[in-house]
Amino acid sequence: MHGSHATGSPYAPHTEEDRTAMLEAVGTESVEELFDIPADVRFDGDFDIDARTERETRRLVRSMLGRNDDLTELLGRGHYGYYVPSLVDHLADRSEFLTSYTQYQPEISQGFLQALFEYQSLLVELTGLEVANCSMYDAATALGEAATLADRVRDTTGHRVLVPNRLREERRSTLENYVAGTDLDVETYPGDDGNVDLAGLEDTVDEEVVMIYAENPTVRGTIEERLDAIGDLAEDNDALFALGSDPIALSLLERPVDVGADVVVGDASVLGLPTSYGMGLGLFATREDYLRQVPGRLVGASEDATDRRAFTLTLQTREQHIRRERATSNICTNQAWVALRTAMHAAVLGPSGMVDLAERDVRRARDLADRLDDIVGVRAPVHDRHHLREFVARTDQPARAVVDDLEKRGFAVHVVGDHEIQICIAGVSDDRIDRFAAAVEEVTR
């Protein structure tokens, strides 16, 4: 330890003199006396965790994470590794952004509040819905919140929540946990060549349904062609239509409000975060009708005492710290800093940049699928649909063996069936895609 500081935490600043003076002021002899803990529950052992210098700690983590293989990831299915511009890292890491808390004192938090207001505005433009909150944890938990919202706002005795049969298992499981405290049941409806099987859905829907959930693009990267029909089915049965998507897809694909969506959920960290082992940013937008039932934080515009525009957290009477067990959600700490990064990334791209990125994802996925389709023993894409950034390919050889061989050559892709692999081009450079196509040719030979 350095200087005259007491031993222990390098971030606790007291000198021995400070401690003595403070103890004297408090009127005790030692710090231990301040711990009002009965003898029978006092902990006298140790954790057996060695202290390290900052440099040693960095080395420890670097060497541990160094065990991760350096692979080119052509992985997606809800988590994407787009390139994040340097501006995002440098500005989001400014310590005023990084080291502030939830904006309970808006007069000294205007900068963050405005950034979150701009994030909400971005989602409003992308979805066409009037209200967006300033974050949930991720797509799966946002879907769970959509279901509990549907349960609150739908004035029916219904209990059925319908989700696609190919919904990511983790999303479905999270949804099941969120509705465990309600009388809602999660059920699936069938798919057709990667998309919603409309006839099958129609057969499944009845007046007991409170929410129909669909994704665009789907987990297999296909673009839905009849979202409007799903919206109509939901409306006819007085159910909410919840649509899962993300900011890049939404910048190009049909506007949710135009197909009758009542809620849009999904992962917004597709912009602003590199791959981060699944860490995300749940987006949540809905109609103004449901404003007072929205989960999570909302930033609103107001005026200060001099009538100048100012921002503040608003409608907090929905939230747990005020409404307790009658709150619309238990969320407290959310993903505000990730929302800031997403807003920054979108601002760097601008509207033309976002549309270009999405269009490029359509073209590059199609181009790679075409190239793979030319390889003997591979058929791609297996779904005769339009795709955004990812697609499923069929391999004559067992998918597991193909994927293992690809990994040995430095590429990671998903196994999604006995003879099906899924490939995502998001954030992958053209030359890596070339090398990947060559590797597929080698391993399927």
Next chain:
Amino acid sequence: MSDERSDGLGDADAAQSRYDQARYVENGEYEPLLSEKDRTRVEIGGSGDDGNGADSEDGGSPLPDDLTRDSLELPELSEPELARHYTRLSQMIYGIDSGPYPLGSCTMKYNPKFTEDVAALPSAAVHPDRSEGSVQGTLELLYRLQDYLGRIGGMDAVTLQPPAGAAGEFVGIRVAAAYHEHNGEGHRDEVIVPESAHGTNFASAALGGYDVVSLPSDDEGRVDLEALEAALSENTAALMLTNPNTLGLFERDITEIAEMVHDVGGLLYYDGANLNALLGRARPGDMGFDVMHYNVHKTFATPHGGGGPGAGPVGVVDELAPFLPAPRVRERGEESKSGDSIYERFEPEHTIGKVHGFDGNWLVLVKAFAYIARLGDEGLADASASAVLNANYLAERIDYDVPYGPFHHEFVASAGEQDAADVAKRMLDYGVHPPTTKWPEIVPEALMTEPTEVESKDTLDRLAAAFNAVAGEDDATLEAAPERTTARRIDQTSAARSPRLSWQALDTEDES
């Protein structure tokens, strides 16, 4: 502090200049929103293909019109303009790096900078669907963090999946429900929560489908054992408790409380929000708690980022381990060629499934691991010692009435005749962040204060001076505050009455 001003503001002048560097005012108006200037409408589609897969010759939309939106309207600014926009916004924010942030129960403490660099290592940026063999480093870090947290909390098994403290509470509730269901005790439909508990406790229990039974405090601010006796029954699924509680008081009867809860077959849940006060001094597991969450972003390290991300790992005793969310990480029991342990994910036998689409807030977990590894036993114990010393010292120095005691890491003062929210606004003028106000409600006009371990004696003295200056001020002065901040007092009522939640809503307003 220099104190030449008649209003005693002294150093607040310095704070004033900091707030004001962010204020760019032209003709009395703020600089327009990013969103209001330079918004560009991009038309989409129109020249796309026929839906059969071929782009049109002019490189238009690769999708047919009926699958695309018509246009997108967003700001279009140059990178230098954006750099200035966000820099200016950052200057209008108070963070822990700006000054003390004694928000009770929020544990706003300085976080070391090196953990940011560690989390930004390229090898930390991996996709969650990678094969186990290719992410052994990530799995090893998760395994070692599970192990550290288990030791620190006295718990047998830990899941790192919950993405925040409230999500951890929800996991605890779901695990408790699954456990009771498994034992044929599914009839238990009540969760007991003390009145002074964090709002999340009530909300998490309700989200889990439980009826919440509110528990009053006794005259000393602790759990009222008679009231607890009356609340407990064969319908009790769990008691959610934090210790020390939100008044900063240690629940000295914890062993008896645990026995009472266990006697009726209920589980004892520990809200880890206040764990900072106990590091190395006591462990929830030793006190009889069956399940707990850790706010690793509070107790250990992660800058709070304006409201997240956090992470809320959950620890449980052996009996509850089979119900934890899947997957968890364990050692496979074999070694790699280089002699390292091999790690694998596994699904607990009666798992409740998932509570996050992937495995939670990984980058936060990396920072927490690095922080614990940096401090070790001695540093962790010292952190709690300094946090507790600081709370007691500050409580001693301020002129406001501080009922109850002795305190652990936080205390709740009463603003008495003053309005606590006004006191907070006025403290902003003194260049410090105020405490949490008006909560917990058992102290009238509560000023809930948690200095944390990172504040020096000098800073605490300055903070106390700010408290004490405000304590002597009249209502008119308080109601006019703040006057030295980026924005003056903000009208909350109009914000809630006519919500304007996007720039689109402001446009509509302009038109009307």
